[in-house]
Amino acid sequence: xxxxxxxxxxxxxxxxxxxxxxxxxxxxxxxxxxxxxxxxxxxxxxxxxxxxxxxxxxxxxxxxxxxxxxxxxxxxxxxxxxxxxxxxxxxxxxxxxxxxxxxxxxxxxxxxxxxxxxxxxxxxxxxxxxxxxxxxxxxxxxxxxxxxxxxxxxxxxxxxxxxxxxxxxxxxxxxxxxxxxxxxxxxxxxxxxxxxxxxxxxxxxxxxxxxxxxxxxxxxxxxxxxxxxxxxxxxxxxxxxxxxxxxxxxxxxxxxxxxxxxxxxxxxxxxxxxxxxxxxxxxxxxxxxxxxxxxxxxxxxxxxxxxxxxxxxxxxxxxxxxxxxxxxxxxxxxxxxxxxxxxxxxxxxxxxxxxxxxxxxxxxxxxxxxxxxxxxxxxxxxxxxxxxxxxxxxxxxxxxxxxxxxxxxxxxxxxxxxxxxxxxxxxxxxxxxxxxxxxxxxxxxxxxxxxxxxxxxxxxxxxxxxxxxxxxxxxxxxxxxx
Numbered sequence: 384x385x386x387x388x389x390x391x392x393x394x395x396x397x398x399x400x401x402x403x404x405x406x407x408x409x410x411x412x413x414x415x416x417x418x419x420x421x422x423x424x425x426x427x428x429x430x431x432x433x434x435x436x437x438x439x440x441x442x443x444x445x446x447x448x449x450x451x452x453x454x455x456x457x458x459x460x461x462x463x464x465x466x467x468x469x470x471x472x473x474x475x476x477x478x479x480x481x482x483x484x485x486x487x488x489x490x491x492x493x494x495x496x497x498x499x500x501x502x503x504x505x506x507x508x509x510x511x512x513x514x515x516x517x518x519x520x521x522x523x524x525x526x527x528x529x530x531x532x533x534x535x536x537x538x539x540x541x542x543x544x545x546x547x548x549x550x551x552x553x554x555x556x557x558x559x560x561x562x563x564x565x566x567x568x569x570x571x572x573x574x575x576x577x578x579x580x581x582x583x584x585x586x587x588x589x590x591x592x593x594x595x596x597x598x599x600x601x602x603x604x605x606x607x608x609x610x611x612x613x614x615x616x617x618x619x620x621x622x623x624x625x626x627x628x629x630x631x632x633x634x635x636x637x638x639x640x641x642x643x644x645x646x647x648x649x650x651x652x653x654x655x656x657x658x659x660x661x662x663x664x665x666x667x668x669x670x671x672x673x674x675x676x677x678x679x680x681x682x683x684x685x686x687x688x689x690x691x692x693x694x695x696x697x698x699x700x701x702x703x704x705x706x707x708x709x710x711x712x713x714x715x716x717x718x719x720x721x722x723x724x725x726x727x728x729x730x731x732x733x734x735x736x737x738x739x740x741x742x743x744x745x746x747x748x749x750x751x752x753x754x755x756x757x758x759x760x761x762x763x764x765x766x767x768x769x770x771x772x773x774x775x776x777x778x779x780x781x782x783x784x785x786x787x788x789x790x791x792x793x794x795x796x797x798x799x800x801x802x803x804x805x806x807x808x809x810x811x812x813x814x815x816x817x818x819x820x821x822x823x824x825x826x827x828x829x830x831x832x833x834x835x836x837x838x839x840x841x842x843x844x845x846x847x848x849x850x851x852x853x854x855x856x857x858x859x860x861x862x863x864x865x
Contacts, residue, residue, distance in 0.1 A: 393756030397512055397571050401505040402529045403564040404464055408501035409530050411440055411494060411557055412665075412790055417687060418550035425550065426484045435488050437669065443495030443501075446592035448780040449585070449639035454775060460504045460511075461571045466596050468565040469506070470497030473560035479551045480481020490554075491636075497561075502530075502787075503780035507592030508571060510767065523532045524705040531697035534664070535752060536673065536689060538679040588631045588639030590700055592797025595624035596788050597691055641770070641781040649713065650769040652857050653762035656717050658789040659784060659853040660758045663724050667751055671731055671744060673840045678738035689745045693752030708764040714857075720758025721845060721854035727751035728847035732840040739840070741805035744802035759786075797842055 415422075416437070423433045455463045455513035474494030481487035509522035544552040632638040632645065644650040668690075675686035704716045727750030733743050764780060770778030 396423060398509060400564060400567045400571055401508045402581065404501045405505040405526060405529050406533050407561050407564055408498040409533030410537045411498055413534050414541030414553050415667055416538050417541035418545050418553045420676060421550040427488060428484045432484045432488065436491060436793050438707060438791040439488055439491040440495040440498060441787045441791030442596050443492045444499040445784045445791060446589055447496060447499035448503050448784045450589050451503060451780055453777060455504050455507055460508050462617055463500050464504045465565060465568050467497045467500035468561050472558045472561035475554045478554035479558065502783040506779045520705055523764050524702045525794060527701040527705060527763055528698045531701050531756050532694060535694035535697055538690055539687040542684045546682060547682050553622045585635050585637060585639035586742040587841055588628060588635060591624055591628040591631055592639060595621055595628055597625055599792060621668045644766060644769060644778055644781055647769050651766050654782060654785045656758055656762045656857060657786040659850065660755065661786045661789030662792045662796055663846055664751060664755050665790045665849045666797040667728055669794045669797045670842055672838050690748040691742055692745055693748040697752035697756040698748050701752045701760040703763050704760030708761045713761045713765045716761035717758050717857060718854050722755040723754030723757060723849055724751050725851040726845045727848045732843045
């Protein structure tokens with residue numbers, strides 16, 4: 384009887400460890416949002432440094448996931464996950480003791496290096512644990528639900544820790560969580576490396592992907608600083624690097640990106656959906672948090688409580704999308720999810736030159752959460768169903784890379800949208816500089832505070848228009864491919 388109980392408990396313990404590993408990476412993205420104002424003020428960050436601090440984790444973790452997927456196929460997911468947790472914990476600890484802005488940004492990049500393996504490898508292990516029973520959709524549903532919970536509860540955790548312990552407490556908690564997850568990793572299965580897995584790693588492809596993501600981030604940063612020449616150079620560089628990445632993917636025998644997914648139209652649309660979705664989601668959270676903390680003068684905990692009602696709808700929508708995608712409703716769910724995010728962005732713009740009412744902002748969070756669950760669940764289900772069986776890690780890494788790069792683009796896209804909105808008729812009165820810099824000084828002047836409100840609203844309108852355009856474009860492509 385004892386052996387039977389152990390046999391039942393081990394898969395459950397292994398699944399819990401996978402979800403904890405995913406939670407580490409997801410919280411590293413969501414929880415530091417509440418610490419941005421305190422950290423930037425304490426370390427005297429420039430506007431560009433604030434953007435790099437907000438986006439550095441995703442920028443580093445996104446492309447490196449491609450290498451993590453290949454390593455997991457070669458060395459086994461358990462070894463890669465343990466090493467990733469160790470690096471993640473080290474980066475979190477260095478962020479806790481950082482004394483100046485460059486050190487904190489470097490710590491976030493190191494944290495992202497370790498976090499690169501957490502999302503794809505945890506999903507790979509979950510798919511393996513459910514493959515014997517033939518219920519891989521349950522693995523995807525649980526993975527999407529955990530990511531949605533972390534996305535919604537992360538700011539609340541970050542706000543609570545920032546209020547109690549200061550911004551350093553956020554990174555200290557992440558270091559402790561990573562250490563505890565590593566201790567539980569003994570419950571994970573340790574399968575032998577897959578003999579069908581490709582041996583060589585596409586280092587050039589990973590470097591090109593990293594360079595393209597960095598160039599795009601620099602493009603947005605230059606746009607907010609009104610450096611036209613620098614922005615043009617960065618834009619051309621990103622275009623060249625993306626073209627080289629496509630060429631490398633087509634020609635390399637074992638490319639960093641999963642070429643099989645890119646060749647299949649449904650999977651390709653799902654990848655573009657993930658990038659668009661997480662760009663809009665991270666930009667919304669970035670803008671809404673500053674609006675709550677400055678325009679409404681809320682504490683970090685109070686600001687994050689407004690987003691709390693989005694948790695349950697995000698989980699329910701994600702599980703519903705995974706279940707419905709089994710009936711070939713993925714494209715419709717993706718479009719519905721993106722339009723739901725659009726509605727949430729627009730709901731947060733009510734009030735014109737006055738702060739948006741809290742109940743309406745909370746409703747915007749709920750709509751964005753529902754859209755995140757629907758589109759993310761449908762897109763990830765589409766990717767996992769079009770993957771090659773022996774390249775599970777590579778396929779999941781490709782999908783989460785698109786999501787990570789979208790998450791990294793969100794904060795800088797928000798700053799760029801604010802800079803554009805300052806020159807539009809409906810954005811008149813918006814601050815012409817960077818959003819974090821304006822928000823940090825908003826309490827000094829009612830005029831600046833009103834400018835931040837108008838700028839946030841105008842930026843959300845621009846982001847909503849872009850998200851809606853992507854929803855209709857992807858829906859049109861889906862109909863043409865039938």
